[in-house]
Amino acid sequence: MAVWSDLTNDVLEYITSFLTFPDRCRFGAVCKNWRFVSKSRRYPPIPQLPWLVLEEENETRKRKFYSLSDAKHYSIEIPELHGRYICGSSHGWLFAVDIKITGILINPFTREFFELPPFPPFCKDVDVNTLIEKVPSDYIEGPRDYTFEEMQTIIVSKAILSHDPKERSYFTAMIMFGQKNTPAFWRPGDACWTVVGGQQGSSYDIIYFKENFYVLSPGNVLYVVDFEPKPKLRVVGPQMVQSDVPEEYLVDFNGNLLLIERFCGLGGRNVITNGFNVIEPNLEENILYEWYDIDGYALFMGRNSSIYVNASHFPKCKKNGIYFTHITESMDACHDFGVYDMADEKISKFYSFEVFPPPVILPVWLTPNPW
Structure with a gap:
């Protein structure tokens, strides 16, 4: 078996391109040379699942993040x-x-x-x-x-x-x-x-x-x-149907411009998400297309630029899923986020931890870009 410390930097750089962001950070903590290698951009890194940017911790003032890929929180100064x-x-x-x-x-x-x-x-x-x-x-x-x-x-x-x-x-x-x-x-x-x-x-x-x-x-x-x-x-673009939905998003999906409509219903005293509709406004042909799946990909909606990933590359990611973060429009401000399955039209949770109010901070999706 080869001795890892004897591997050349070009080989190590290639290896790190297959690591998730948390694992790449752990790799860089081994020694000074590996830390240098971990910052290399010679080889494009594998696609990363986005993180949730959460609240600032009151005592440490560190910013809290949630990694969807390993279902862990990270507090970073x-x-x-x-x-x-x-x-x-x-x-x-x-x-x-x-x-x-x-x-x-x-x-x-x-x-x-x-x-x-x-x-x-x-x-x-x-x-x-x-x-x-x-x-x-x-x-x-x-x-x-x-x-x-x-x-x-x-x-x-x-x-x-x-x-x-x-x-x-x-x-x-x-x-x-x-x-x-x-x-x-x-x-x-x-x-x-x-x-x-x-x-x-x-x-x-x-x-x-x-x-x-x-x-x-x-x-x-x-x-x-x-x-x-x-x-x-x-x-x-084409004249689109007048919609009475509380929230709409524009998404760049594989070179297609999509309009995502978020539908809501009552959940106790709160207005919460109960479904999504996906429409493609074709700007060249002035035609509207309705989508019933997103080819096994996953979308991440919220106060962020549009993010999509191939869910088949991530075991913990739901295929044809729309991950969303929002704050309810009600007297009792609370978080409304989950993942909508376009196949069975059901919503499930992807995050089971408490998000601190008040004030209600809206979690934001972020794709790590440290290289």
């Missing part, structure tokens, strides 16, 4: 995330908002990050010591004024990236903010966010698909973002 609210994930990066209504874009495992300007409508640096105590209620929907602690958790509903910043230095970050989920974008070097005009009503979701950003609005109206000469939304 990430000082840059202390006191910040996670409002989105994309390409393995997290968007996090702090009390100053500013944010960072960070890779939690490499600790690389970008400072983001204050979110709209705050167009300049905010001094938390001189802030007014309240924010006008006409900016965020509700019968009362909001404190900046509350604004931290509701000002941005979703944030995504056009590209992985590790792969492409010139990228675009897009958010949906405020009462109407208005789209705005930022690029490295910009001093502030640029609001996209032309919105009719509010927005449900946003996606980067085939070199364009698309925005979904009520009535299933699909827009594309035109950046030149002035950023604005333009209606595209």
Whole structure:
């Protein structure tokens, strides 16, 4: 039998490409050389199941994660995330908002990050010591004024990236903010966010698909973002059926743009998820197709860029399953997440642990991207 310590780095690098992220971290803890090898990007790593980004632990201030592949929790010290609210994930990066209504874009495992300007409508640096105590209620929907602690958790509903910043230095970050989920974008070097005009009503979701950003609005109206000469939304695609569902998502699935509708029903005092519908709006043919399965794959829905994996590669992953995270629309705010089986149209649990309220923190899906 070969002595492992005698294996050359190129062989070790090839071996590590088959390891899951937790196992790769354990591999790197053996010695200095193996730690160096574990960070190699010479060979593309195997696909990874996404992790859930959970709450910050009160005592240690470590950020808590849940790995679906080995059904374990990991608490990781990430000082840059202390006191910040996670409002989105994309390409393995997290968007996090702090009390100053500013944010960072960070890779939690490499600790690389970008400072983001204050979110709209705050167009300049905010001094938390001189802030007014309240924010006008006409900016965020509700019968009362909001404190900046509350604004931290509701000002941005979703944030995504056009590209992985590790792969492409010139990228675009897009958010949906405020009462109407208005789209705005930022690029490295910009001093502030640029609001996209032309919105009719509010927005449900946003996606980067085939070199364009698309925005979904009520009535299933699909827009594309035109950046030149002035950023604005333009209606595209077929006329879709008016839907009366509380939540809709746009998904890039194997090069297909899908619309995922989430249906709800009463569960005690709460409104909870009881099913999904999958539609493909063909932008070239102006035709709608309904899907009854997703070819053995699994989708992961929530406040993250669309994620899909081949479930046959992961024994613990449900084929034709839609994994979702949400917060119920009710007086008793609580978590509503599970996995929907498109074959038998039933929902089961994939996470049986308590998620800490209050405040209710929405878990976010994140695909580890440390290499």
